[in-house]
Amino acid sequence: MLLQRVSIPHLSPLVRSLPRLLPRANLPVASLSLSRNMATNQGFKQDAHKLLVIPGPIEVADDVLFANAHPSMSHVSPDFIPVFGDCIRMTREILFSKDAQPFLISGSGTLGWDQVAANLVEPGEKALVLHTGYFGDSFEECLTTYGAEVRQLKADVGGVVPLAELEKALQADKYKVVTFTHVDTSTAVLSDAKSIAETVKRVSPDTLVVLDGVCSVASEEIRMDDWGLDIVLTATQKGLGVPPGLSVLVASQKAVKTFQSRKTRVTSYYASWKKWLPIMNAYEAGKPGYFATPPVNLIYAYHASLTRITKAQPSLEERFALHRAASKRIKDAVTELGLKQVPTDPKYAANGMTAVYYPDGVGAADVVPRFGKRDVVIAGGLHAAIKDKYFRIGHMGITAVDSERGDIDRLIAALKESILEATGKQ
Known part of the structure; x- marks a missing residue:
């Protein structure tokens, strides 16, 4: 029997799975005729896998x-250019900005630090880093690498830097940038972005406010224009719900003008806005541009996710509410188990992830594999001071937003069963 002719727009994972499926059906692979005339993804489902909640x-x-x-497609193809342009425009929508400049560049979230350090801070200029965990140290190291003089204001583990301390530091010295990690992935601490920006603008209006939103964009509310943020940097693999590989940075017009008026050469080649700004402007204007090849396929995936977030239901505002609701359910379950969270106050706790101390006498080897046996993947500790004392759970994107998937129910069940089993109460 011959397999009926099928029309598939491109070689999806579904098609790649056919060689292993056809022998069971006793159908010859050679009888397949693939066409790209009908573009549809109806019926495509990714392979079954462990629930990823890191x-x-x-x-x-x-x-x-x-x-x-x-x-595979050319990055200057007439078909691809409008897709890239739409991504630039929709990226602004995610952050409630009308005129900020997005930079979509192949790389990880770390590349956002390099862009800030290389384009906005000239060697010898001062930067103030608000430290709420591991990634404050990393941002400091990046800034120092590019020649900045960096001071850190360090919060206690699980806490935030008091606004009064920030204000005092700004009154005592002049800083080119103030950076903070909106949600530090090592502690699940959520900083008050609006209040930080208000403080900086009031005390030191020329200072640029830089928000590291790698673990917060699209899961936490960020209003770039209204709050006076100058930089929001992130990556695709977290709240934006796209595979890793794309660095996303959005710069206010004030930040762009600061870059354009710098007195010294940009201290990076690949991260230089002198190279990338014309490219972003060209694609948004519907024209091709080239400096380095963009990740074309990943841009298509990013476009699909941005379309979900900005053009479909639930709305962006509703997505934030759904993240808060999912977070509350998980944190309530943690409390019911008698466990403590790393953030020292609920108002400092992120809505896209939860960091939990192990029960007394129990460690990573007792808990993490038990989640794995239930086909749920969580993360161990990251912050050096408490690395072996806690674990981390992610609940961003479709896990929090799409209740029909049942991810939150499954996660809570695995949490309760794993902890009770590890402590000998089950």
Whole structure:
């Protein structure tokens, strides 16, 4: 029997699975005739897998993964140019900005630090880093690498830097940038972005406010224009719900003008806005541009996810509410088990992830594998001071937003069963 002719727009993972499926059906692979005339992803489902609930990468929706399997295409193709342009425009929408400049560059979230350090801070200029965990140290190291003089204001583990301390530091010295990690992935601490920006603008209005939103964009509310943020940097593999590989940075017009008026050469080649700004402007204007090859397939996936977030239901505002609701359910379950969270106050606790101390006498080897046996993948500790004392759970994107998946129910069940079993109470 011959397999009926099928029309598939591109070689998706579904098609790649046919060689292993056809022998069971006793159908010859040679009888397949693939066409790209009908573009549809109906029926595509990614392979069964363990539930990924680390603080990034996160679970990816089927249509986003399908878009990532687009046929290989030129980065200056007439078909690709408007897709890239739409991504630039929709990236602004995520952050409630009208005129900020997005930079979509192949790389990880770390590349955002390099862009800030190389383009906005000239050697010898001062930077103030608000430290709420591991990634404050990393941002400091990056800034120092590019020649900045860096001071840190360090919060206690699980806490935030008091605004009064920030104000005092700004009154005592002049800083080119103030940086903070909106959600530090090592502690699940959520900083008050609006209040930090208000304080900086009031005390030192020329200072640029830089928000590291790698673990917060699309899961926490960020209003770039209204709050006076100058930089928001992130990556695709967390709240944006796309596979890793794309660095996303959005710069206010004030930040762009600061870059354009610098007195010294940009201290990076690949991260230089002198190279990338014309490229972003060209694609948004519907024209091709080239400096370095963009990750074309990943841009298609990013486009699919941004379309979900900005053009479909639930709305962006509703997504934030759903993240808060999912977070509350998980944190309530943690409390019911008698466990403590790393954030020292609930108002400092992120909505896209939860960091939990192990019960007394129990460690990572007792808990993490038990989640794994239930096909749920969580993360161990990261912060050096408490690395072996806690674990981390991510609940961003479709895991928090799509209740029909049942991810939160499954996660809570695995949490309760794993902890009770590890403590001998089950």
